[in-house]
Amino acid sequence: MINTAARQTYITSAYIHIPFCSHKCEFCDFAAVAGLSHLEDEYTEIICKEIAERTAKIDQTATPIKLSTLFFGGGTPGLANPHNLEKMIKTLSKTAEIDSSLEFSIETTPHAITREKLQAWKDMGINRVSIGIESLNDSELRAIGRDHTRAQALQGLELASSVFDNINVDFMYGLPTQTIESWQNTLDELVSITQENSAVTHVSSYCLELAINSPLLSRFPRSSQAYPADDNMVEFFEALLKTLTNAGFDHYEVSNFxxxxxxxxxxxxxxxxxxxxxxxxxxxxxxxxxxSANYKSLARYMREYMGDEMHEVIDDSTRVKEAIMLGLRMRRGIDVVEFEQEYGVNLAKDFGRQIAKLESGGFVEFDGKQLRISDAGVFMSNAILSEFM
Ligand code: SF4
Structure with missing residues (x-):
């Protein structure tokens, strides 16, 4: 029933993780470390070995690597010495073809941005900068343990937009000390910025989610009144959706505009x-x-850079379910005909029960041609998507 023949034939994208940060934010559960930037040169040597060895293991007669997107994420790659970033790209370009119309992004904190670095990024081909601003309210920034201020955020953004014309900004909601009014103020200010600054082309916005042992919980336990009430999160999300879509942004993915x-x-x-x-x-x-995933511990990764912390063979049934879950994150949803061509699965027939249940709850819309999450379902997306697993 499942069509295993129709598969993506090229590898088009690569992500490179730079873990070093100036400070470890108290909510952060990423592979990010502070105070270890003296390891950056050694890390660069190791990641270059990993790039060379992993790409050499790929049979490029069957699956050529032709990169049309590259992403330096972190951590704070914006803090890294640009020469180190360049070494990684040069290593990758020895075994991967890099498209001339590459989308090439780098993540940074606003206060890591300098004119010299912006120029160096541009010179190495980077054409998109993603800035973690998170809030334009100083007390919220302090509450989540960020080490930048609102003024630094605005300064970094202005500097970046003097060199780059394609900038993403990250914002968070559900923060301790945040209210619906302060969130709306941040959103209104963001919209004014985008109206004056055409370089801000993209906004990512996520609700704060804390890991079970998050350091932020020692200052703000889950029971703290400082967090907006869970019941109000829909209101926060609706403010985000309404403000950005009214300003001309397309809500193309659950958390992205x-x-x-x-x-x-x-x-x-x-x-x-x-x-x-x-x-x-x-x-x-x-x-x-x-x-598969590399070790999350920096020390272990640097010893065993080809080792896997996680390794999961995706069978055809899981691949189909993942495709539904991921496809529904995009607001345009899933084209039923394309899905059947790619996976050999008829959504109406093979997932009719799940779709009918979600449709009757008002969480998805299905006209027989396109399956998509409804406006009401977007905020509940994780719970909805898990129906398909
Ligand atoms: S700057 Fe980003 S990656 Fe670094 S600690 Fe803070 S949230 Fe984590």
Whole structure:
């Protein structure tokens, strides 16, 4: 029943993780470390070995690597010495073809941005900068343990937009001390910025989610009145949706908004469930039908850079379910005919029960041609998507 023949034939995307940060934010559960930047040169040597060895293991007669998106994520790659970033790209270009129209992004904190670095990024081909601003309210920034201020955020953004014309900004809601009024103020200010500054083309916005042992919980336990009430999170999300869509942003993915033509191609690869490479501590990849992740501990990764902390062979049934879950994250949803061509699965027939249940709850819309999450279902997306697993 499942069509295993129609598969993506190229690897088009690569992610490179740089874990070093100026400070470890108290909510952060990423593979990120502070105070260890003296290891950056050694880390660069190791990641270059990983890039060379992993790409050499790929049979490029069957699956050529032709990169159309590259992403330096972290951590704070914006803090790294640009020469080290360049070494990684040069290593990758020895075994991977890099498309001339590459979307090439780098993540940074606003206060890591300098004019010299911006120029160096541009010189190495980077054409998209993603800035973790998170809030334009100083007390919220302090509450989540960020080490930048609102003034530094605005300064970094202005500097970046003097060199780059394609900038993403990250914002968070559900923060301790945040209220619906302060969130709306941040959103209104963001919209004013985008109206004056055409370089801001993309906004990512996530609700704060804390790991079970998050350091933030020692200052703000889950029971703290400082968090907005869970019941109000829909209101926060609706404010985000309404403010940004009224300002001309397309809500193209559950947590992402873009001006026309500026959806993030790199992230679309994840949501389209097609293969991608990834290198560096804690990095997750999907190659040859296998999802795998490097060690999340920096020390262990640096000793065993080819070792896997996680390794899962994705069978055809899981691949189909993942494709539904990821495809539904995109607001345009899933084209039923394309899905059947790719996976040999008729959504109406093979997932009719789940679709009918979600449709009757008002969480998805299905006209027989396109399956998509409804506006009401977007905020509940994780719970809805798990129906398909
Ligand atoms: S800057 Fe980003 S990656 Fe680094 S600790 Fe803070 S949230 Fe984590």
């Amino acid at each position: 873009a001006l026309p033509g500026f959806a993030c191609e790199h992230n679309m690869v994840y949501w389209r469930n097609i293969p991608y490479l990834a290198f560096g501590v804690g990095a997750h990849r999907y190659v040859g039908g296998v999802r």
